[in-house]
């Protein structure tokens with residue numbers, strides 16, 4: 591199972607547990623994956639700098655193996671859409687859930703620079719980014735201290751920019767992937783190239799290790815993306831039912847009970863394209879007449895609704911991020927999943943080399 595990625599990043603198996611912000615990724619999940627020989631990734635998005643710092647300390651105290659922290663690269667939202675009009679349009683949903691709050695402020699940069707400082711001072715060995723490329727000064731500070739950097743691409747053009755910026759590896763995020771699209775370049779339309787088409791095109795375009803993401807759910811998927819030239823896989827949905835997962839019971843149930851045809855890519859809930867289970871709330875927002883503001887404005891405006899819905903078990907108003915392979919998600923310890931995926935892939939390769 592040695593690849594350019596495992597060699598460079600000092601891990602045993604070419605398996606990265608995807609950072610999953612919003613609750614699914616717990617420090618326990620990261621510890622279990624890194625201890626098993628994969629690369630666990632803490633999700634630095636949405637949490638406060640203090641919480642991120644505590645989570646890094648917990649992981650540090652429980653594994654000596656490499657782990658990563660993932661950060662959201664801030665972008666400038668287009669503020670022409672009227673936030674107040676959207677807030678007013680959401681009144682009915684708030685009333686249905688008994689929420690009576692005033693319009694929340696949005697945090698434009700997710701405390702990016704504070705989090706960068708924490709990751710530097712707590713000596714996190716590997717840092718991954720999504721939603722763009724940090725500015726050169728930030729990258730320089732990480733590089734100076736020998737940290738390994740991973741960027742996320744949804745197209746060949748993005749992968750080339752990430753390589754030119756000095757990244758050490760690139761996640762090639764195919765359209766099957768659960769969660770937000772990492773797209774940061776283009777004309778604003780969603781970039782939706784499937785993993786089987788995207789991975790080899792990015793592999794051909796860059797000279798650094800590529801990690802395929804999107805629809806890789808077990809050893810079959812891992813073997814497939816290694817055959818496409820990837821040096822590893824970044825897997826998210828496959829870990830949502832892990833013993834250590836913080837995903838809500840409703841999301842975990844949906845992974846099993848809903849059909850593979852039921853995820854959609856939408857910007858209705860957060861203002862940025864994301865793949866998750868279809869809900870009536872998404873449909874209402876998409877059909878509505880009020881333009882949807884960009885991320886993170888729409889994310890902040892719908893957040894009280896999605897949080898209250900999660901607390902009261904009202905699935906139709908929740909965000910239920912998941913990838914197209916969700917029916918294959920197995921319920922095991924996260925470390926056992928890593929070992930199982932590696933064994934399954936090794937068996938497949940052994941079968942073909944007989």
Ligand SMILES: Cc1cc2nc3c(=O)[nH]c(=O)nc-3n(C[C@H](O)[C@H](O)[C@H](O)COP(=O)(O)O)c2cc1C
Nearest residue numbers: 608610611720767768769804805825826827911913
């Ligand atoms: C619930 C969920 C949350 C996610 N959150 C993040 C995140 O915080 N940062 C990130 O870089 N990617 C995030 N992703 C995307 C993953 O990095 C990865 O691209 C995706 O999980 C791969 O597809 P798969 O879900 O089919 O394995 C998330 C994915 C899911 C399913």
